[in-house]
Amino acid sequence: MTKKKNSNDDSKGPVPSHPVLEAMPAALREAVLSVEVHQGQTGLVTRVESVRAILEHLRDDQDFDFLVDVTALDFLNQDTEERFQVIYILERVSDLTVIRLHAWLPEDASGVPSVFDLWDSARWGERECHDMFGIVFEGNPDLRRLLMPEDYPGFPLLKDYPLAGHGERRRFPRVVPVGDEMIEEEPLEYPTSIGRGMHTPEYIEEVRRESSPGEE
Amino acid sequence: MSPAQGKSSFKEGTPLPDAATLDREFDRGSRSQDHIAGIFEESDDDSQKLVMNFGPQHPATHGTLRNIFTLEGETIVHADVEIGFLHTGFEKLAEHMTYQQWVTVTDRMNYLSAINNNVGFSVAVEKLLGIEVPPRCAALRVIMSELSRIADHVLCVGLQGMDLGAFSVMLWAFEKRELVYDIIEAICGARLTTSWTRIGGIMRDVPEFFPDLIYQFLDDFPPLVEELHLMLRGNRIFIDRVKDVGIVDRETALSWGLSGPVGRSSGVDRDVRRDHPYLGYDKYDFKIPVQPEGDSLARYMQRMEEIEQSLEIIRQAMATLPEGEVVHDDFKTSLPKKHAVHTDMESLIHHFKLVMLGHGIRPEPGATIYVATEAPCGELGFFIASDGTDTPARIRIRPPSLYNFAIYPRMVEGGMVSDAIAILSSIHVIAGELDR
Numbered sequence: 001m002t003k004k005k006n007s008n009d010d011s012k013g014p015v016p017s018h019p020v021l022e023a024m025p026a027a028l029r030e031a032v033l034s035v036e037v038h039q040g041q042t043g044l045v046t047r048v049e050s051v052r053a054i055l056e057h058l059r060d061d062q063d064f065d066f067l068v069d070v071t072a073l074d075f076l077n078q079d080t081e082e083r084f085q086v087i088y089i090l091e092r093v094s095d096l097t098v099i100r101l102h103a104w105l106p107e108d109a110s111g112v113p114s115v116f117d118l119w120d121s122a123r124w125g126e127r128e129c130h131d132m133f134g135i136v137f138e139g140n141p142d143l144r145r146l147l148m149p150e151d152y153p154g155f156p157l158l159k160d161y162p163l164a165g166h167g168e169r170r171r172f173p174r175v176v177p178v179g180d181e182m183i184e185e186e187p188l189e190y191p192t193s194i195g196r197g198m199h200t201p202e203y204i205e206e207v208r209r210e211s212s213p214g215e216e
Numbered sequence: 217m218s219p220a221q222g223k224s225s226f227k228e229g230t231p232l233p234d235a236a237t238l239d240r241e242f243d244r245g246s247r248s249q250d251h252i253a254g255i256f257e258e259s260d261d262d263s264q265k266l267v268m269n270f271g272p273q274h275p276a277t278h279g280t281l282r283n284i285f286t287l288e289g290e291t292i293v294h295a296d297v298e299i300g301f302l303h304t305g306f307e308k309l310a311e312h313m314t315y316q317q318w319v320t321v322t323d324r325m326n327y328l329s330a331i332n333n334n335v336g337f338s339v340a341v342e343k344l345l346g347i348e349v350p351p352r353c354a355a356l357r358v359i360m361s362e363l364s365r366i367a368d369h370v371l372c373v374g375l376q377g378m379d380l381g382a383f384s385v386m387l388w389a390f391e392k393r394e395l396v397y398d399i400i401e402a403i404c405g406a407r408l409t410t411s412w413t414r415i416g417g418i419m420r421d422v423p424e425f426f427p428d429l430i431y432q433f434l435d436d437f438p439p440l441v442e443e444l445h446l447m448l449r450g451n452r453i454f455i456d457r458v459k460d461v462g463i464v465d466r467e468t469a470l471s472w473g474l475s476g477p478v479g480r481s482s483g484v485d486r487d488v489r490r491d492h493p494y495l496g497y498d499k500y501d502f503k504i505p506v507q508p509e510g511d512s513l514a515r516y517m518q519r520m521e522e523i524e525q526s527l528e529i530i531r532q533a534m535a536t537l538p539e540g541e542v543v544h545d546d547f548k549t550s551l552p553k554k555h556a557v558h559t560d561m562e563s564l565i566h567h568f569k570l571v572m573l574g575h576g577i578r579p580e581p582g583a584t585i586y587v588a589t590e591a592p593c594g595e596l597g598f599f600i601a602s603d604g605t606d607t608p609a610r611i612r613i614r615p616p617s618l619y620n621f622a623i624y625p626r627m628v629e630g631g632m633v634s635d636a637i638a639i640l641s642s643i644h645v646i647a648g649e650l651d652r
Contacts, residue, residue, distance in 0.1 A: 036584065038344075038580075038583045038584060039343055039344065039583075039585055041585055041586065043584060065470050065471075066470055067473060068588070068597060068614060069612070071612040073584075073601055073609070073610055074610070078603075087584075087599070089586050089597075089599070093470065093484070093486055096491045096492065098492075098586070100586060102584075119471055119473070120468075120471040120472045120473075120622075120623070121471065121472050121473030121619050121622065123622060124618060124619065124622040125473075125619075145300075146299065146300060147299065147300035147651055147652075148300060148303065149300070156305060157307060157308055157610075161308075
């Protein structure tokens, strides 16, 4: 309990500063909405519009040469600014500074500029993020599904994607014993429309069209 | 199969797709190349291209992953990969399990070194909660992680030999790895799926004969590694197959996020154990070997040198192994001893509060953390977001194999088919971790 109180006090105090934030030009610093600090780790919170500018600055001027990971968070039904956060974890190999960039992303989950040209590791990071959340990274030349099957209807890591339920097998008829007989049971209607209607073939086609494959 | 006809299939009478379809589907970015695999295509410069499937079921893919190579003669002109055959939704499962329960899931990621995954996840949750494990627990975790790393590297080297035709190397490696698994079995009863750590400690203290086991291992193992090394390092066929094959320079390796032995063998001097020390790794005196060459031979040499350093760490950790408890003493977050649960009221309450759904470990709401540890394949990171309940809001695994494998198509393009196998075995992709 005491720990909780302390951290609340921290968040109400002045915005914690960080050398990386201070080294940013004023325009970009204004785009940073807040700074999250937990256990000595710093996360800069911003909006998706400024994410490309900040990342370009961090890559080119502040020499963050290692993109550790790209991922996302889903804040469904929570009292937050937007539904999604896209998270970039960056490391500067020369002095081992690690910083995170959290970018708020609205419900339609589009309009995140790809950063594959800054770090090649973003190619698969963004691809997996797209696969799991349906977030469209504009400009990524290879935004196919990474882990799920190509024709899979849903985005598994969305909070409204069900984990529990009858499951896939109840979509097929099965034979069950009733008394002395074996009766074929009708399949259940299992909801496959998952998430926000972004699972349709039209949507997948649209993503394919928008991400230009001519980059190679 | 007459080249004069331009295109022909392996099977007589198979209907051929028309030229427009072929042109469209040969583009990078299309995955539906299945039905045209095994078909020659005529290109502008009079040469023929063949689309070849390699995997998902192939001994040299080390698990289940699929490569689609477009060949010109025996040269790979275009490579594409398909993964996800072992996808089991670990990250989604995490949102429906408590922190303590999810330790068992981490075993299944890199199943060759499950202890490293257990330790990595426990370290991450402990950092999130802000607790520190007792020194004995930290030292034991270090010893077991390094043992696991040795087993993983030895097996990788053995499989590398097997893929290049040296089958006995693989058998030898399996035999040597068994020494490590005997120790793992002695301390936790399981060999592969260990689930050895708990949040705030380990499942139980090691048995009394543990030092004897380790010292025996430290005596027995180095000569065996030397044998393995002699088999491969002095083998002309092996060297010819791996030298100057699959070269990755430092800039490329950094940009593609290569970590672990694959990154370090390309000159990226980066090791989480030294750079962001956890579990008291900064107390031990060890070197981080780095190879500048970046080819498959360098990756092999890198692993052999890392085995030596791991043995060195184990030696130092055994010499300074502290006495004491192995579980953090705040039983609001770590499970009390089973004996105490059966005999002591307070421990029973603590146990109950920890294992009942809806109680358990509850980190601060809204807290996020990214903690990386050095797994045998590279940087294994856990990004954990808490929503204040006993189940995490999200756990993201940063799998080293995924980023190490992303560059694979670029590495094999321009090389021969046989090089593709030499490269794949040298980057040591574990499909369980790749797909999670």
